[in-house]
Amino acid sequence: MKLKFLLFLLPLLALAALAYPRLHRRYARFQQTHRAETEVARLTPKLHDGDLIFQTSTSAQSQAIQLATHSPYSHCGILFRRNNAWRVFEAIQPVSETSLAAWTARGQGGKFVVKRLHDAATVLTPAALQRLQAVGEQYRGKSYDLYFGWSDDRIYCSELLWKMYQQATGREIGQLETLREFDLSHPAVQAKLKERYGNQIPLNEKVISPVRMFESQELVEVR
Template sequence: MTVFKKATVSILLLLAVASALVAARTLGSNTFISKKLPVATPDVQEGDIIFQISESDLSTAIQLATHSKYSHCGIIFKQNDDQWYVYEALQPVRYTPLRQWIARGKNGHFVIKRLKDAGTVLTPPVISKMKAAGKEYNGKDYDFYFGWSDERIYCSELVWKIYKAATGLEIGRLQTLREFDLNSTAVKQQMKAIYGSQIPLEEKIISPVAMFESPLLVTEAAVSH
């Protein structure tokens, strides 16, 4: 490969990474926080999985590719201050106060899902194990490549891996990138920005909708503000 071609490839890769990082940061920024926060914290339990509709180009692509309006999710935990937080993979992986997390979503809408056997499975020791499993990801970068390694991590991957490590349960079916709808213009643009011409169609992925539709979960709340 000539020096010119190498330089061109490097520039394209940098542009793709920069574009994907901006999308990830937009997904997790406070740009879209509603002026009206929810009046009260919803009735939740530790280990609940919460879903929302994010507002970004990356979120739109996820919605189109998965045929679901839900593009972001996280796990609800209490922290040392006895307040509720959502542990989520954004840029970077972090704990976000629950009310702030809810307000950031489109129209303040959210859905809370709970393990059917939460009362017997999600005991205090298991919750502690979930937090410990999640701790290794805290502060890691958002995975705009949607890879399955632990080096970087995306939202549904974080939730799936924590549940798998602490309970042995697989919340949602893993799919390959090839199985998603990659035909829309918005999806193609994101694919090009992230992968260039080398799209890893066989990469394992867990989508928010695969978790949302898991038969292991039941809906506990669905609220819009």
């Protein structure tokens, strides 16, 4: 009787062992989405058009960006309210927009930080916001810039936000750097540079990183 019970139980235990990792991942995704939705619901009444939003991306290059910039923030976007719903305009592949809930859930742990121009009340007039969106529309549909160049042919996340604000308001949010000013010493960073540029790394290329925008004195955190 015990042998029959064991023979019956063993396949069930094996199936449970196989299913556990999948169930665990699903539960982790559920928790992440729930945390993101809770935080979005808390902040939604406080959001303004033109707010900037930062997160730790889960993309393949995120680790290299974090190591090179010494910051967890590797992706960012800009918020606009459309049809009574908050959307994030961002440079991914291609430049486009997504819902705020989906955007936040996509980041590591569902965590994000929203920042705003410190004098947004006077700078971001209705006319300025129209200009900000119009500048953004010029970039919609452009391909993501894997090489972090400064031309407008392709564009990356923080470059999009920096150029939108600079062209629409004259404000430069975050200090421009060159690639050589980043910490390029980590093997993961070196591997990504080798993958992208081979032996011709453009060390003098102008770059604006998410963390330089995040740390800008032009911005204050929305709490």
